[in-house]
Amino acid sequence: MWGVTTNEVLSPPGSDFARLTRRVSEADLLRRRPGYYIARFSLVIGLFAAGWTGFAFLGDSWWSLGIAVFFAVMFAQIAFLSHDLAHRQVFRTRRPTEIAGWAMGNFGIGMSYGWWMDKHTRHHANPNHDELDPDVDPDVLVWSKKQAKAARGVPAFIGRYQAFLFFPLLTLEGFNLHVSGFRALFSKSLKHKWIEGSLLTAHVVLYLAAVFTVLSPGKAVLFVLVHQCLWGVYMGSVFAPSHKGMPILSGKTELDFLRKQVLTSRNILGGRHVDIAMGGLNYQIEHHLFPSMPAPHLAQAQRIVEDYCAELGIPYSKTTLLNSYSLVLRSLHEAGEPLRNRS
Numbered sequence: 001m002w003g004v005t006t007n008e009v010l011s012p013p014g015s016d017f018a019r020l021t022r023r024v025s026e027a028d029l030l031r032r033r034p035g036y037y038i039a040r041f042s043l044v045i046g047l048f049a050a051g052w053t054g055f056a057f058l059g060d061s062w063w064s065l066g067i068a069v070f071f072a073v074m075f076a077q078i079a080f081l082s083h084d085l086a087h088r089q090v091f092r093t094r095r096p097t098e099i100a101g102w103a104m105g106n107f108g109i110g111m112s113y114g115w116w117m118d119k120h121t122r123h124h125a126n127p128n129h130d131e132l133d134p135d136v137d138p139d140v141l142v143w144s145k146k147q148a149k150a151a152r153g154v155p156a157f158i159g160r161y162q163a164f165l166f167f168p169l170l171t172l173e174g175f176n177l178h179v180s181g182f183r184a185l186f187s188k189s190l191k192h193k194w195i196e197g198s199l200l201t202a203h204v205v206l207y208l209a210a211v212f213t214v215l216s217p218g219k220a221v222l223f224v225l226v227h228q229c230l231w232g233v234y235m236g237s238v239f240a241p242s243h244k245g246m247p248i249l250s251g252k253t254e255l256d257f258l259r260k261q262v263l264t265s266r267n268i269l270g271g272r273h274v275d276i277a278m279g280g281l282n283y284q285i286e287h288h289l290f291p292s293m294p295a296p297h298l299a300q301a302q303r304i305v306e307d308y309c310a311e312l313g314i315p316y317s318k319t320t321l322l323n324s325y326s327l328v329l330r331s332l333h334e335a336g337e338p339l340r341n342r343s
Helices: 016-026 036-057 064-084 094-110 113-125 145-150 155-157 162-170 173-186 195-214 217-242 258-265 272-277 284-289 295-312 321-335
Strands: 267-269 318-320
Touching: 016 258, 016 272, 016 295, 036 064, 036 284, 036 321, 064 094, 064 113, 064 217, 094 113, 094 195, 113 173, 113 195, 113 284, 145 155, 145 321, 162 217, 162 321, 173 195, 173 217, 217 295, 217 321, 267 321, 284 295, 318 321
Parallel strands: 267 318
Antiparallel strands: none
């Protein structure tokens, strides 16, 4: 785990990000791409509908488990579109963004759009901050030696060997996303509880009704397990490489916006097929700097941002997908060291 704290890198005068923004704006990379999103939404929704049609056509067959694998991919792709909606990459105004987010997130895949948007917004504001970023809360895993030393209960038990348990635990992430959405209905921070709750309930009822109507009970249970577990692994495998193993910040930050976002994020190399598989989130540095930038512009922005960081002497992290997993697992193992040393 990197030992960088907010006191180790001081921010210079705050005009660096403004100059970068001008370069990106001059390249016309902040403009909307309605045609792209119309095509992408149409393709994903069309494939999603085709999956359910194929599922019904196959009937009570073991081949339906192939559809379960397909749905794991499609649920992730719908989650990526919900992500882009939350960042106002698709619509400028709030109302159509919310409606589309509820339809895709709550109803489409059973993930609360409002809950996720609140959580993800706090992550963007303070990435990898051990007190302010909900994505590094030590609720199950510990992300730093500091967290490990203070860990009790489940994190202390799992943290000793969390690097070995990381991917197996991801099989529960799909279920966790569903449960977290319903749990958020009882929190004060979630707005539109009735809308979100109704759509989440409709998703669960229709999903289970379809699966248990078409398949025998044994096949239906296996279908749900394959689908939800693989979806969880897919989601975790996309989001973890972007920040895990990067510097953990703590205390009052002295980093400016540019450095805070760049130093805590990592890009994933791999070309167009990785762009599609990761929904554009492989350009995590550029996405964190310009959250509302449409996904198809991120690759062009990457070259500008990397060159600019080189000019300023700011470390810019990028690696392959497989190596990123190695870095994530290594950082988890190092973070758990204090737990392994407990008597």
